[in-house]
Amino acid sequence: MSLSTRYNPQETEPKWYDHWEKNKYFRSEPDDREPFTIVIPPPNVTGVLHMGHMLNNTIQDILIRRARLQGKNACWVPGTDHASIATEAKVVRKLRAKGIKKSDLTREQFLEHAFEWKKEYGGKILDQLKKLGASCDWERTRFTMDDSMTRAVIKVFVDLYKKGKIYRGLRMTNWDPAAQTALSNEEVIYKDEHSQLFHIKYPIEGSPEEGIIIATQRPETIMADTAIAVNPNDPRFKHLVGKKALIPLIDRAIPIIEDGYVDIEFGTGALKITPAHDQNDYEVGQRHNLEIIDILHPNGTLNEHAQILVGEDRFVARKKIKKLLEEGGYLMELENYTTSIGHSERTDSVVEPRLTKQWYVDMKNFAATALQAVKSGEVKFYPENMWNMYYQWLNEDNIRDWCISRQLWWGQQIPAWYIRSEDGGRLSADGEELAFVGVDIEEALEEAKKQTGNNDLTTADLIQDEDVVDTWFSSWLWPISVFDGFENQEELKYYYPTNTLVTGWDIMFFWVARMIMSGYEWSEDLLGADLNGKQPFNDVYFTGMVRDNKRRKMSKSLGNSPDALQLIENYGADGVRFGMLSCSSAGNDIIFDAPFDPETKKALNESKLCEQGRNFCNKMWNALRLIKGWEVADIEQPAINELAVKWIKDKTDMIVADIEKNFAQYRLSDALMCLYQLIWGDFCSWHLEMIKPTYLGEGKSEPLDRKTYEATIEIYEKLMVALHPFMPFVTEEIWHQLRNRKEGNDCIIQRYPAAGRVDKALISYVEKAKDAISRIRETRNSKGISPNEPLNLFVESTESSKSLFDQVGIKDMLMKLGNLSALSFTETKPDSTISFLSGTEKYFLELNIEIDKEAESKKLNEEKKRIEGFLTGVQKKLGNERFVNNAPAPVVEKEKKKLADGQEKLRLIEKALKSLEY
């Protein structure tokens, strides 16, 4: 057999992924085993794999694969989210490119186009996850607009309505003029922006020479003003209160009123009140019964109420009105000003506050429940301090009702119907439109008959609400609805609650909190006696945001994100998984340092960390090549091999225990680093070097004894299983290369290694030997002596050195790895040797060169000084009565040992210095 000198992920990764899928290793069905369940945070159906997904899904895959290796029934449910605003915007754009306007289509026609688009581009991201190695149960793939999911949404809507937790209300909401829909508060992103504060003079009615100057950053809205307000305690304007001012350019008279909301210090102290276009102005308007004049079309252009600049976009209008105001002599001053402006999360357009009728979920009780769930520990956050952010949003002072209606077509249509009035509109009573909620039109009809007392109504009299619900109104049901839990609880009772949710903290409010709410709201009703907990998941692992080396969030517009798929292409999925994980300590944002190409202004698809991961694969691959290349014979096991095998077994068990601890705390990058060092450092650099058969020349080596060979293969297998969750492909490949496997004997379904009993003394002896070997090499290095030249070594005969060299194989280890011709005990320093310390052992290395006594003595004196300083510290500590009396006994013992060891070292150095004098 001949293996290529480099590991080739491009070849092995698709091979093993297909193999796993064919063998249905990712498939989960309820059985007797303990379940381990993760539901994926569903990516946008038309999305493309980015760095955040890679981090997120690598972590989920590690947890799932480890659970599978622990013999649990691992179930990872994948799926996608319909992302109504973003997707609808994409479809509208695509149709426009074809010359089709959304307004020319019926709802049905539009949805047809949208589903076609979904069919064509949707779910690509799931294929990309496969490239990463994600071991999802693909047969369970769900989409938030699947029929069963939609039925769940409708059911839940009706249920909440009947419980009085959903209501319809006229309120100021955030309006996205690009998507032309209402938004929830969470969908508005505030950004600091430079703008200007316009100081505008409004003439006083009846005395044109007088005026009142207001400050605003939105001069285009003055036509919607219905008052000017000043603070009741502001003496400057007392004489004007009660009079009327004329809006510049349109000369409409508005009252000058007093309201405590106005800040005397800010701007000019006089505030224009525009109830239709500002939340606070709206409230002032309510207090003073002011008229509401809305001058904007839903798309952000000025309507006829504005009287001037009709049809202009609000930002164009701002520029134009500035000129008009200047020309009219109304613009008194322009002040530079920084303020935060709300943008739509999905379309980035500037959000308008707008008075509209929308559906809301009453959040008061939900918020309390969600807080309690985490407070009580039923849902645990990792890292714990995420609680603070969670609390801040959910506490009763901050929580706002959730606006769930969206003026879109792509989504679940709201299950509310109105009675068609004679003019084609909706029938009202007392100024309120009558709405009837039901799971379908028949149920709504019954409701309508009951409420109106009109039994002649038919479905033809009803018209359904045009709006759809917020996408998050379907995703908050995800942990239940992926198991069709609202219709059939068979699977839910096995899989619910799920184990761990892995997600970014940026969607804590959008999604995590709301899933907790929905879990507590419905799981008990659904599961009854079969309920294992109301919480939708036991643990939430919040990943950091992936940022570039300037700490900016990775985004398309900045071009600072490498192409995730290209990275996989370049380094292999295992390499990228390693790279992602090694820069992501739990809870912190992760800095993914990809070099930047100044010419294209884009991140290159390169990464040092991924390279390290790729190199790690290669290292393991070459260890395999080495082992496979050995000739094995039935000969006696040499002492050094006996030691090597015993040691690496124990060392592995020791590290496996550390890994267990790390997993328990979601310290995945630590767990990976443990394995990295165990495999590269201990297994390759020490174990394999120890057992490596002597080279005889001409491509031939001595054979290796079978016992050592078998043990080494076993250890390597164990290491591959332990590493498998992190780097699934390379471990599966090596697993199969190590032995001829029967069908179905795959790494992915082995049992994860468990920690065993460890001989700590043995490990410490080998550590001593390793250190001595390093000192030999260092001495060689500094004296310019080749590692190939065998040298004679002496060790000072002491109790401790004798017990060290009593260990089976230790002497051979030093001989072999230190390349020694002889090693013997001595009482005194032999001639032409140079001494060094390793631990408390003193060694003398025979060199066939002139020894620079001066340099040696200088070096020894430096070391002496260092140890003396150290000893002073320890002695001071031990001389302190309070330390000896107060510190725990083991600590005092340790200090005493430090003192004794230090003194021994000092003795050795002094001896060496003395011997130099001759």
Added chain:
RNA sequence: GGGUCGUUAGCUCAGUUGGUUUAGAGCGCUGCCUUGACAGGGCAGAGGUCACUGGUUCGAAUCCAGUACGACCCACCA
């Protein structure tokens, strides 16, 4: 305005409830080593008064208070 987190080697980060020979890893850097698993490699080395100032303690990178700088969340913003 309210709140959270961070500051440890040139860079990115560990440091597990204060005490394992006066701080660890990876990358980067320096020196030496190529026909023998791997130069995507080996061996060795240099590099830190743990942001600053006080305090608690026998003992502080670790606990407390304050300062500085940085990142973020929520609310408000004419």
